[in-house]
Amino acid sequence: MLRKYRLQLITLAVLAVLFIMAIQGMSAKDGLTIVIRGLSVGAVTFLVASGLSLIFGLMDVLNLAHGTLFMLGAYAGWTIYVRPDTVVDLIPPLALLLVGLVLMPLWPVLLGRLGRMPAAVWGWLGLAMAGVLLLISLPSIPIAAWSARDYAQSPVSYAIMLSQGQLQFPPAEATGPLSPAVALGGVLLAGLVLGGSLTVLSQRHRGMRVRGQATPPQSPPKGRRISLSHWERVGVRATAAGLLLLAGLLVLALNDNLTAWLLGLGTNWLFGLALIGGTLTAAALGGLMEMTLIRPLYDRPIYQLMMTLGLAVVGHELVVALWGRPEFTMPKPALFNGVGDGCPAESWAAWLELHCSTILVLGGRIRVYNEIFLIIVGLVVLVAVSLLLQRSRLGMIIRAGVQDSDMVEALGINVRRVFTLVFALGAGLAGLGGVLAAPSIGLSPLMGESVLLMALIALAIGGLTSFPGAAVGSVLVGLMEQFIIKYGQIGIPLPFLEEPFKPSPTLVPASTVLLMVIILLAMPQGLFGRTE
Amino acid sequence: MSLSAATSSPRTRRWQPYLAPLGLFIGLAALPFVVALLSGQSPAGVLANEAGSAKFIQGLLIEIMILAIVALSYDLVLGITGLLSFGHALFFAAGAYLTGVLLKSFGWSLGATLGLVLVSAVLQALLFGVVLPRVKGITFALVTLGLSEVFYIVVQSRELGQYTGADVGLQGVPPPDFLNPTSHRLTFYLVTLIFTFAVYLFYRLFVDSPTGRVCVAIRENENRALMLGYNTFYFKLVVLVIAAITANLAGTLHALYQPVISPNIASLNAMVDILLMTLIGGLGTLTGAPIGAAIFRLLTFFLDRWFGESASFMLGVVYVALVLFVPYGIVGTWQRRGFHLAAGRRWLLGLLTGRGDG
Numbered sequence: 001m002l003r004k005y006r007l008q009l010i011t012l013a014v015l016a017v018l019f020i021m022a023i024q025g026m027s028a029k030d031g032l033t034i035v036i037r038g039l040s041v042g043a044v045t046f047l048v049a050s051g052l053s054l055i056f057g058l059m060d061v062l063n064l065a066h067g068t069l070f071m072l073g074a075y076a077g078w079t080i081y082v083r084p085d086t087v088v089d090l091i092p093p094l095a096l097l098l099v100g101l102v103l104m105p106l107w108p109v110l111l112g113r114l115g116r117m118p119a120a121v122w123g124w125l126g127l128a129m130a131g132v133l134l135l136i137s138l139p140s141i142p143i144a145a146w147s148a149r150d151y152a153q154s155p156v157s158y159a160i161m162l163s164q165g166q167l168q169f170p171p172a173e174a175t176g177p178l179s180p181a182v183a184l185g186g187v188l189l190a191g192l193v194l195g196g197s198l199t200v201l202s203q204r205h206r207g208m209r210v211r212g213q214a215t216p217p218q219s220p221p222k223g224r225r226i227s228l229s230h231w232e233r234v235g236v237r238a239t240a241a242g243l244l245l246l247a248g249l250l251v252l253a254l255n256d257n258l259t260a261w262l263l264g265l266g267t268n269w270l271f272g273l274a275l276i277g278g279t280l281t282a283a284a285l286g287g288l289m290e291m292t293l294i295r296p297l298y299d300r301p302i303y304q305l306m307m308t309l310g311l312a313v314v315g316h317e318l319v320v321a322l323w324g325r326p327e328f329t330m331p332k333p334a335l336f337n338g339v340g341d342g343c344p345a346e347s348w349a350a351w352l353e354l355h356c357s358t359i360l361v362l363g364g365r366i367r368v369y370n371e372i373f374l375i376i377v378g379l380v381v382l383v384a385v386s387l388l389l390q391r392s393r394l395g396m397i398i399r400a401g402v403q404d405s406d407m408v409e410a411l412g413i414n415v416r417r418v419f420t421l422v423f424a425l426g427a428g429l430a431g432l433g434g435v436l437a438a439p440s441i442g443l444s445p446l447m448g449e450s451v452l453l454m455a456l457i458a459l460a461i462g463g464l465t466s467f468p469g470a471a472v473g474s475v476l477v478g479l480m481e482q483f484i485i486k487y488g489q490i491g492i493p494l495p496f497l498e499e500p501f502k503p504s505p506t507l508v509p510a511s512t513v514l515l516m517v518i519i520l521l522a523m524p525q526g527l528f529g530r531t532e
Numbered sequence: 533m534s535l536s537a538a539t540s541s542p543r544t545r546r547w548q549p550y551l552a553p554l555g556l557f558i559g560l561a562a563l564p565f566v567v568a569l570l571s572g573q574s575p576a577g578v579l580a581n582e583a584g585s586a587k588f589i590q591g592l593l594i595e596i597m598i599l600a601i602v603a604l605s606y607d608l609v610l611g612i613t614g615l616l617s618f619g620h621a622l623f624f625a626a627g628a629y630l631t632g633v634l635l636k637s638f639g640w641s642l643g644a645t646l647g648l649v650l651v652s653a654v655l656q657a658l659l660f661g662v663v664l665p666r667v668k669g670i671t672f673a674l675v676t677l678g679l680s681e682v683f684y685i686v687v688q689s690r691e692l693g694q695y696t697g698a699d700v701g702l703q704g705v706p707p708p709d710f711l712n713p714t715s716h717r718l719t720f721y722l723v724t725l726i727f728t729f730a731v732y733l734f735y736r737l738f739v740d741s742p743t744g745r746v747c748v749a750i751r752e753n754e755n756r757a758l759m760l761g762y763n764t765f766y767f768k769l770v771v772l773v774i775a776a777i778t779a780n781l782a783g784t785l786h787a788l789y790q791p792v793i794s795p796n797i798a799s800l801n802a803m804v805d806i807l808l809m810t811l812i813g814g815l816g817t818l819t820g821a822p823i824g825a826a827i828f829r830l831l832t833f834f835l836d837r838w839f840g841e842s843a844s845f846m847l848g849v850v851y852v853a854l855v856l857f858v859p860y861g862i863v864g865t866w867q868r869r870g871f872h873l874a875a876g877r878r879w880l881l882g883l884l885t886g887r888g889d890g
Contacts, residue, residue, distance in 0.1 A: 062670050296856065302616060303855050305673070306811065309804055310851040317845035449800065453681060460674050504690040506699075513678040513685075517663075520675055524666040 007523055015476070022483050029364040034482045036361075040371045040440075041454075042478030043378025047433030048455040049462075049470040050385060051426025057402040057465035058422050060301060061294060064308040066430050067452025068315030069282045073431025074438040074447065075323055077278030078330045081270050082158050084262040085169050087277070088255055089143040093187045095248030097134075100191025102241045105234055107199035118200055126197025130190045137186030140176030144169055148324030155443075156328040163331040167263075184252070188245075271333035278435035279428045286427020290420050312448070319445045327444035332357065336369035370440040377436055381429065382471055389467060398422060402465055453509060454481075457516040463529025472527060477512050484511040550733065557729045561722065564590050581717055590721040594713070594789055596822075596829045597728040601782035603809040603821035604735055605775040611816030612739055613771045614751030616669060618803055619660065619676030622683050623776045625798035626656055627783020629687060632705040632793050633695045642708045646784065653780035657773040664772070665765050677800070684798040702793040713789045724785055728822070731778050735818055738774065747771055751816070808851050814861025823862060 023031045052066050080087050111118065147153040153170070161167045176183065251258060262270065289311065297304045331337070335355050343356035344365055351359050351368065358365045359372075366372065389395035397418050401408045409415040433451075441447065458477045462469025485508055491500025503511070520526065565575040568586040578586050606620045630649050634640040640648075663675050686692065688699045696702055707713065713720045738744045749757040750764050757764050787793055796802060809828045813820025831850065835843040858865060 056670075062674075293852065293856065300859065302610075303859055305616070305670070306807055307852060307855045309800075309807065310848055310855060313801065313804055314845060314848035314852060317842065317848055321842055321845060456674055457678065460671060460678075464671065506685060506689045507691070510682045510685040510689075513682045516678055517675060520667055520671065521663070524668075524671065 033364040036371045038479035038482040040374040042475035043374045044433050044437045045454045046474035048430045049458040049474050051429040053470040055426045061304050065311040067448035068312045069427045070430040070434040071448035073278040073282035074434030076281035077274035077435030080277040081274040082162050085144045085259045088259050092248040092252040095244045096188040097191040099241045099244050100195040104195040107196050123197045123200035126193050130194040133186050133190035137183040140174050140178035140183035142172035142174040144172040159328040267333040268335045275435050279432040282431020283424040283428030287424035290423035329442045330438040332369050332439045457512050460516050461519050463526030466528035469528030480512050480515050484508050594724050596826045597724045598782050598785050600822035600825035603825045605778040606806050607810050607821045609775045613747040616673045617676045618673045619680035621798050621802040622680035623779035624783045627780030628787040628793050631784040631787040632702040636705050637695050649780050653776040657776035660772050661769045688795045707788040814864030817863040820861050820863035
């Protein structure tokens, strides 16, 4: 036992000694504040790093677009939180588009009557047609929007308005020439065409196995031979599509009431909705990404990496185009934003009454949202994902897949579906992290890259495929960062310099990278990595 | 009935691959004069450094060639040797910054600067070499990316601000008089041209040499190369040193040519650009890298003109589409098809002469 983990123990001992040295000259107040801040940064990093580690462990894909998913989650959450009217306006077209995708299983039946699968060209043509339909119809649907260019209408001003409690929205306007009903019909049609073309394309690619050789594409089932169970599945899909259609039209009809209701909810409930919405958006984007862009590349590892790198650039530019380049804030929900008499709260009982934004612990001011709430959420996610991995059937498949995914597939488990699920799960965690981090670090198109760097470092420190490693690595990175920030204020006495060396804030990320390089040089597999 | 290649002696055949580059070299050297003639300027004006389309073309080609050198060196690392390094922007940026700082803040001569750039290039390669035997594959990519990020961060920091210009970038590097890109554009152009082709020819010779063959073997199957008794570490180190020196020198040219050295040349985006150039041309082809650099530069030029703000978005889309649909790049795809063309021609010849057996 001791021999086996010798290297780990030595590293941990060295880290502990360094930690004690770092904390030595400080008062208990400063030390506690730094540790808590480090833990909170670690919690956000962990939300990103955990998804990265699951994805890398199961699929050997290092998703360099994970920071971008974090960012997209944050921006989606911000939109729900600050501009619920836009979201309400967006629901009907989205629901109508989804109807076509939900009805996708109907297409093989229809195409089956043709006798053979159309050539891939028709699939691409269909995709182009759906795109054109969307381009024509979407501008004609009234959607309340902000502007990335005009300052008075920009996210920056809306964030300021919300924090001052005087949010005012312009009415939704359509720019296109079509009537909204026709435009919505166009979107519905676009969804159907999209579903059909995707069916054709996926049938063409069905021959492509996950990591094996390609087999010839299968012909679709003949119309007559379709079993009852297939029809049952189609029935379920049709019901779901009908419900979606109904929901979309209902939201369209009750648009104003719904917006008013959402605005009346108050910031706490809206923030909850933003958390859910941001998570779901990122998860959906992640799942979509895996299904369409990553899946064709499983047998070409380097190209996967390049693909995710390219997607990171595309996502970054998308955010710049939609929300603009300037940084803006997401006001904290009322639960964590109390000010006035009695603040900062001196005890938890006082906090429960006043909901102060800060609380005094051991004489040090601690921000409740940034430092306590984030750590609690991080712990909850850690426990939940650990339980999922250790106790559920899906977790069992994931753990087995990390060990040997070819074997899992040989046992007759649909690994591809698990891949998509895990990708969506990881992306969802990143999105959750994004919404959670937004009130404390603000939103900017650069937030994705910096958090990706942190998460990658945490992952490399902890061992690339190890889930507990991701947690430990994140905490280490967070602590390192906060200590360097603190030393930027008090200075490090160096023997060859007269003045204490004060690293400027821009140097902080460099210190964590150096920590990673040193740990990796000592232990190439990371703290918890497998030795092969 | 014999094809021309069969009759030519082995000696001429050895030189054949270098004929096309030589022709291109002469063509590019003459291009400014041709452009001047076509646009109604006198060719003497090119020598006298007159403003006009000839000067503009030279500037564009200088930029393309600097990018081409970087792409070539990255192709040697990733395409030929199969080392997945994401820290290549470090080599380029370190060369540019070192040149800029030495010329501007310390007033060194160009010769002394070049000497120190070479030394620092070897040191950078050795730094990567320290990491090399310890981490493999994606972890190597991560560590190299981390190292280049450290450079990116340090260059922007306040501490070095008086030398590097922090996040604004290094401005006002004084190039030596005879190589001033504004007053002696043609000299600079020719120097860059000669250097680019020297690098290309050297790389071609290197890849065709026994050492280069071992590097290709490492890319194909490192364990097998180890089993055959090659110490693969030294071969990879040699490749890194060569690539670092070339990329650093490209950085020197960049520092001399550009009015501002932006810290962005060390960022992740710069790395993506280098990857994109190599990918457009085709990984592991060497010829692809300059072609990729040219297409990349022209693409960014026109995307900027057509799409303005969203040019980088379109570039990202192009990149994703390339990875999905044209993974072998232009030259790679061409070579694959060329193979089929050759087979088809042989088949056709056999059919015509009645000697084919189906």
